[in-house]
Amino acid sequence: MSVLAGDFTDCSVLIYDTDGNHLSSSIIKEHNKGERQIRINLMPGELSVNDDCKLLILSSPTPCEFLGKVKRVGGTFFIAMFQGQEKENRGATRYSVNTTALIDALIIDDLPYNLQTPVKVTLINISTSGVRFRAPYYSLEVEDIFQMHLVISNSKKRITAEVINNTDHETKSSDYGCRFLEIE
Numbered sequence: 001m002s003v004l005a006g007d008f009t010d011c012s013v014l015i016y017d018t019d020g021n022h023l024s025s026s027i028i029k030e031h032n033k034g035e036r037q038i039r040i041n042l043m044p045g046e047l048s049v050n051d052d053c054k055l056l057i058l059s060s061p062t063p064c065e066f067l068g069k070v071k072r073v074g075g076t077f078f079i080a081m082f083q084g085q086e087k088e089n090r091g092a093t094r095y096s097v098n099t100t101a102l103i104d105a106l107i108i109d110d111l112p113y114n115l116q117t118p119v120k121v122t123l124i125n126i127s128t129s130g131v132r133f134r135a136p137y138y139s140l141e142v143e144d145i146f147q148m149h150l151v152i153s154n155s156k157k158r159i160t161a162e163v164i165n166n167t168d169h170e171t172k173s174s175d176y177g178c179r180f181l182e183i184e
Helices: none
Strands: 012-016 022-032 037-040 052-058 064-073 076-082 100-108 111-126 130-136 145-152 155-169 173-183
Touching: 012 037, 052 076, 111 145, 130 155
Parallel strands: none
Antiparallel strands: 012 022, 012 052, 022 037, 037 076, 052 064, 064 076, 100 111, 100 145, 111 130, 130 173, 145 155, 155 173
């Protein structure tokens, strides 16, 4: 379960409706820990005051997830954050995300080795524990550690992760399940 530790100001946040449909991505402009609120620039058109939502905050070193309720304070929209989200049996709720990313380095013996040609991948879903993406066939192996650049709402995140499983789709592509090691 996520805790309200640290400051989420300037972190990327993925906003979902209560059914898990991705509504928007934004940057947190203000985090008021005492009031358990975050302020973002844009409120997704699908949400209004008193609507419930789910939040996945890409904080360092690992993401946090919260339930939220849209509030209005003066002329500014805030999202109040609550803990206690129900979990899937796997331990972390998966959120669909439609974006691409680049794997630009492999980590071998704790040292990054830049790839001559970065591998472009398509994210399938993300959770507090990791990410699943589709890449060209046989790009990585289980236990490979890599660095990935992800852009969300004009904010770049560098993710270090380890491949924990893969599923091949004939000879065209593979899906990789990975656990986060670090988010910068």
